[in-house]
Amino acid sequence: MILPLRVDATEQPATPNNAVDVSLSRVSKSFGARSVLRDVDLFVERGEFVALVGRSGCGKSTLLRLIAGLETPTAGSIAIDAQPLAGVNAWARMMFQDSRLLPWLRVAENVAIGQRPGRAWSVDEALAKVGLADRGRDWPATLSGGQRQRVALARALIGHPPLLLLDEPLGATDALTRIEMQSLIYSLWKNQPCTAILVTHDIEEAVMLADRVVVLEQGSIRDEFQVNIPRPRDRADGSFSRLSQRLLERVLRSR
Amino acid sequence: MPERTTKWRRWLLPWLAPVSLLLLWQIGAQLGWISPRFLPAPTAVLQSAGRLIANGQLFRHLAISTARAAGGLLLGGGLGLLFGVLTGLSPIAERLLDTSFQMIRTVPHLALIPLVILWFGIDEQAKLFLIALGVFFPMYINTYHGIRAIDPGLIEMARVYDIRGARFLKTVVLPGALPSILVGLRLSLGTMWLTLIVAETISSQSGLGYLAMNAREFMHTDIILLSILIYALLGKLADVAVRVLERRVLPWHPIGLKTANPAVDLLTIQPV
Numbered sequence: 001m002i003l004p005l006r007v008d009a010t011e012q013p014a015t016p017n018n019a020v021d022v023s024l025s026r027v028s029k030s031f032g033a034r035s036v037l038r039d040v041d042l043f044v045e046r047g048e049f050v051a052l053v054g055r056s057g058c059g060k061s062t063l064l065r066l067i068a069g070l071e072t073p074t075a076g077s078i079a080i081d082a083q084p085l086a087g088v089n090a091w092a093r094m095m096f097q098d099s100r101l102l103p104w105l106r107v108a109e110n111v112a113i114g115q116r117p118g119r120a121w122s123v124d125e126a127l128a129k130v131g132l133a134d135r136g137r138d139w140p141a142t143l144s145g146g147q148r149q150r151v152a153l154a155r156a157l158i159g160h161p162p163l164l165l166l167d168e169p170l171g172a173t174d175a176l177t178r179i180e181m182q183s184l185i186y187s188l189w190k191n192q193p194c195t196a197i198l199v200t201h202d203i204e205e206a207v208m209l210a211d212r213v214v215v216l217e218q219g220s221i222r223d224e225f226q227v228n229i230p231r232p233r234d235r236a237d238g239s240f241s242r243l244s245q246r247l248l249e250r251v252l253r254s255r
Numbered sequence: 256m257p258e259r260t261t262k263w264r265r266w267l268l269p270w271l272a273p274v275s276l277l278l279l280w281q282i283g284a285q286l287g288w289i290s291p292r293f294l295p296a297p298t299a300v301l302q303s304a305g306r307l308i309a310n311g312q313l314f315r316h317l318a319i320s321t322a323r324a325a326g327g328l329l330l331g332g333g334l335g336l337l338f339g340v341l342t343g344l345s346p347i348a349e350r351l352l353d354t355s356f357q358m359i360r361t362v363p364h365l366a367l368i369p370l371v372i373l374w375f376g377i378d379e380q381a382k383l384f385l386i387a388l389g390v391f392f393p394m395y396i397n398t399y400h401g402i403r404a405i406d407p408g409l410i411e412m413a414r415v416y417d418i419r420g421a422r423f424l425k426t427v428v429l430p431g432a433l434p435s436i437l438v439g440l441r442l443s444l445g446t447m448w449l450t451l452i453v454a455e456t457i458s459s460q461s462g463l464g465y466l467a468m469n470a471r472e473f474m475h476t477d478i479i480l481l482s483i484l485i486y487a488l489l490g491k492l493a494d495v496a497v498r499v500l501e502r503r504v505l506p507w508h509p510i511g512l513k514t515a516n517p518a519v520d521l522l523t524i525q526p527v
Contacts, residue, residue, distance in 0.1 A: 105507075141507065
């Protein structure tokens with residue numbers, strides 16, 4: 001008997017050819033007298049998806065901003081592919097909690113802002129990937145909040161960045177949109193591999209997307225959880241909910 | 256209410272008050288209730304308008320006034336825009352200049368007239384200087400605030416996406432400040448006409464203000480009324496021009512999009 005051979009290009013594990021690794025050694029950050037991060041050591045492998053979770057004020061957003069080069073560490077060093085980071089991180093593209101689209105540019109022009117030198121998607125391709133192929137000519141003000149985040153995602157990914165930084169990108173969206181966006185982020189990341197670092201306060205989101213979840217507490221890394229659940233992941237799955245529960249309890253225990 | 260009547264009403268209502276007033280005025284003048292020396296009939300004003308158009312005087316004075324206004328607006332508005340961008344972008348320029356500008360701004364620029372006459376005499380430079388001075392501040396302040404009010408999140412996004420230098424100015428700063436700059440332009444136009452009238456009334460041999468002052472000496476109330484009317488028309492015209500400009504250059508703005516609030520009649524809202 002000959003089995004029908006089904007080759008689905010999207011199911012092939014893509015190699016993270018242009019991804020970079022991120023290495024933080026003894027990174028500290030304080031604003032004036034207030035210390036936000038203390039001696040953080042973190043290594044993110046090429047193509048790895050890491051989620052940073054913790055209570056608000058634990059320093060997880062600051063950590064991401066340090067990796068983006070938007071802030072400079074008070075002590076310690078950050079390296080991308082062993083090259084020390086100076087100034088804004090040129091490897092990275094970032095998605096924020098608010099879409100931060102330029103209201104005076106049309107959707108397509110906003111997406112084009114993310115283009116980087118080298119072979120990558122066209123604006124039309126990027127918009128099609130996020131399901132907004134027909135909205136290129138529209139103004140951002142006419143889109144819903146979820147659609148704006150889709151545009152922001154297209155802008156972040158259009159140039160195939162080696163490093164994707166996500167700063168609570170779905171924090172302001174409703175529950176349904178959030179679930180849709182999570183699977184969109186996952187499928188785009190899988191097809192166009194890059195190193196990804198996600199800051200979130202949503203434990204399920206972290207378990208859904210990440211290979212590894214890092215727990216921050218009072219400016220230090222206190223715990224790590226490897227997520228060994230096969231993808232695509234299912235919320236209803238037993239191992240999924242068990243891990244989510246363990247993580248939640250860990251974060252709740254923190255101060 | 257049928258669609259048609261509401262549409263008619265919308266167009267007619269704004270004209271109701273001025274047209275009734277004009278009719279009342281005409282009737283009053285014709286019946287002799289109002290002395291023509293005090294207030295000549297609208298038709299008399301119209302007649303003198305026809306006369307001044309025919310002998311070319313009206314056009315001459317109008318052209319001179321418009322040139323003065325435009326020159327002052329270009330000079331003062333241009334400088335206001337330039338310094339507004341400078342202080343908006345550079346903290347050093349802001350520290351250096353803003354306090355001084357804010358201090359000078361509190362002086363009514365028309366208070367400088369005696370000084371300006373001493374400096375420039377009563378020729379064109381004096382008028383140009385006064386108009387430019389009056390126009391400078393609304394333009395400066397609104398440009399400066401427009402740039403300062405740009406969402407810091409967008410500026411941060413521009414940093415992450417490596418938008419720098421001239422490209423940053425062109426894609427983030429200027430479009431972001433444009434709504435505010437246009438507000439500055441509208442306020443500037445108001446000051447421009449005001450300054451022009453005052454400057455031309457005080458010391459001039461030509462222009463609309465001169466036309467009115469000259470008519471006063473000969474008791475030509477109709478010509479005085481005519482120049483006031485023309486000022487009103489020019490002011491309205493400038494305002495409409497800026498509104499059209501706003502719609503053209505701010506197509507993305509929520510005011511122009513259908514998302515803006517419709518006007519609601521607060522008097523007819525019924526209690527539940």
